[in-house]
Amino acid sequence: MDFIPQTMIAKPKVLLVYTQRMIRGRTFEMIENLGILTLAAQLNANGFDAKAYTGITTDAVKVIETNKDDLFAVCFYCDFDNRSAVASIIKYLKKNKKFYVLLGGPQTLHMTELDLKTYQADAIIKGEAEESLLIWLNAKIKGTADFVPGEIRPGQNFDYVYLEAFSNYELPRNEDVLNYQERPLLSVITARGCPYRCAFCFEGGNSKQLRMRTAEAVLNEIEVRLKNSYRPRYLFFCDDTFTTNPVRLKKILTGLKKLRQNYDFVWFCEGHSGFLVKHPELISEMIDSGMVRMQIGMESGVEAVLTAYGKQAKPADIRKVVEICYREGLPQLTGNYIIGGAFENQHTLEQTTHEVLELLDLAPGMLDISTTFIMPLPGTQIYQHPENFGIVLEDRECLTAMEDFPVNHTEELSLPEVCMGRSRFITAVSNKMKAQFEKDLIDPKRIRADFNLAFKYGIAAGYLKFIYGKNKLMVQYYQKLFEFKGLLKEWQELNEYQKKTWIIHRSADFSLLDLQTTSSDEIEILSYSGRFNSVEMAEKLKLSAIEMDKQLEKMSRRYLILFAEFI
Structure with missing residues (x-):
């Protein structure tokens, strides 16, 4: 591009963007996108001036407009949720702006050369781009046509790039976030890929083999980032395979416990109930090393449905994990239930609701229950063969809705019936939680712990958000x-x-x-x-x-x- 001045080429400015549709307060804004943060760190270690930005679409466009005169390139992270938004923004930018525009992210796994026309980016790079992005940008600076692994080009084969030794690359840095202001949450990823093959999960349906970082590498990153912190932090282990390897897990737990002697932090992870019931002693060790919140896959209260999903866990396993966590004093255990999923009918909805209410009885004040609809993510079994799960996809590409409205129904339930099923489920859970509070069934120590986690570490669970937090007397009392x-x-x-x-x-x-x-x-x-x-x-x-x-x-x-x- 002839319009790029020499001063920019000396240390080119690159903006890496993760944007989603216009709903403020969604989870993606709260959890750092480690993909673009890691790429920013890699670019900055190799002569670029890179920043990462996460925000809703309108804000993202404003940020790009503000920085347009200094930018060498804008790189978009594309996933299933933001495809149409990213495509629209790129088309607008290519008509009006003078900098390179690139596209990457997990959704590129399913892209072909036809998407070059759809997205109109200067390049689409498939896969883990720590090396590929650097090669592409340097080639543009030099004016050469270098081969870039994973780049989609007309008439050429292109494969998704998986990096094996990804711990060898630069660590993500909070200061690489554009206009960074420290918040409680600090995201960490300890592995890429997934050994499980859940029928609804993008990672399980598309990833290569599990590639785990060593315990030493994980702990080193955490310590480096904590040293640059100025407030209590909430470590958020993003990968859903954190508990997969018990030997590595124990090393990480020992290291976390040691780090907590010098730094004020607590942490969250995802756990697999099938694994945890085989290693129940690990739960107390995890809590002892600072875990205050854990998520386990719940999905359904019907064993046949969990089997269809390939969960490798039963409702009895979930129940056992809930009992252990409550007994050991875990402040918060969260789980999600899919409404309108595999073989859903009125009976399965009633069975799942009954199961959840019993779980709440086992652990008053601990469980944070959420719900979702099936998202037919590309590469998953449900996307490819919904009929094998009794599911009818009305909108396979999710162009009409996201998580707020179902894009599918089942052979026995219509779309309105799926929506009503979710409403009844949420009402039953909410009424049970309120009744537990009104009847003084929740241990006051749990209530106090929830407020402490909210005020100090920014962690607000369901009971606090929907019950405690609405009582102004309680809020002032604990403040x-x-x-x-x-x-x-x-x-x-x-x-x-x-x-x-x-x-x-x-x-x-x-x-x-x-x-x-x-x-x-x-x-x-x-x-x-x-x-x-x-x-x-x-x-x-x-x-x-x-x-x-x-x-x-x-x-x-x-x-x-x-x-x-x-x-």
Whole structure:
């Protein structure tokens, strides 16, 4: 391109973009895209000035417009969800902008030379591009036509590039994010590929063999990135094969436990219930090394459905993992259920709902249940042979909807019936959670742990988002409790001497009180907040010590008061 000035070629600016449709707050914005971060690090180590950007489509276009005059190239990460959005943006850019535009990402696995016309990018590079992207960009700088592994060219064969020793490349760096501002979440990937072949999963349906990083390489990356952090962090292990190798897992757990002696972090991973029931002792070791949240594949409460998916796990395995996690004190265990999936009918919906409600009974306050519809991802068995699963695809390419509305139904359920099935399932789960809270079935220690994880590490689970967080008294109560870092205590934390001598403090503003349900004694106690201990307050109200204790315990359960040693 003749228009590219020499000053740019000296250290060319490259913007790597992961964008999705216009729905703010989606998961993709919260979790760093390690693909583009890793590529940015590789480019920056080899003479480029690269930045990574993640955001919704309109914001992505604005960012490109702002930086257009300095850009040598813009590289888009393309997956199944953002294909049409990326195609539209590239067409717009090629008409109006003077820089190279490239396309990469997992969706390129299924692209052919026909997609050169569809996307109109200067190049489509298939596969893991740590080497390929560098070769392509350097060739443009030199003005040569170098062979680029994975590049789609008219009339040529092109294969998806899989890198074997990907630990040899540069580590992702947070500072390579455009306009970086530190957030709690810190994403880490420990492997590429997947040994499982779940019928609905893109990774399982398309990946090459599992390629795992060594425990030492994983721990080294974590330590390097934590050294550059200035706040408590929430490590998010992105790969769904984290627990696959027990020997490597134990090495990582030992290393994480050691790192936590110097750095303030907790972590999340995905676990496989079929693996965990065979190695139940690992769950306590994982929790002991800082795991506060884990996801396991749940998908359905019907064993025949799980077998059809190829899950290599049964509802009994899921139940056992839930029991162990609750017993060992894991704060949060999350799982997703597919509604309208394989062989779904009214009976399977009822059976799955019954199973989930029983799981909630086993672990009140721990489970974070979500739902989804089947996404027929390219290369998966459901995409290729939906009839083998009793599924009818109305929109195989998902052009009419994403996760918000089903693109398929089953042989026994229509699209409206699938939607209603999901609504009833969510309602049943929500009502069970609310009932558990209202009946005081949730251990207060779990509630406190959820608030601590939210305030300190940015982790908000289902109970907090949909129940605790809607109670303004609770929110202020725990905000104040954690803000004063041990100077304030809850009633149940106090010993007998402290219950008599510590000062009663109001935890919430009067404006939040429901005066119709607040007694005159309670109002008076709150009015004298920060001035009297329980003995002095009992004398003022003319209550016995036993009556006062009961009153304070009741107010504590309503999140109205906390206690401090001093005024």
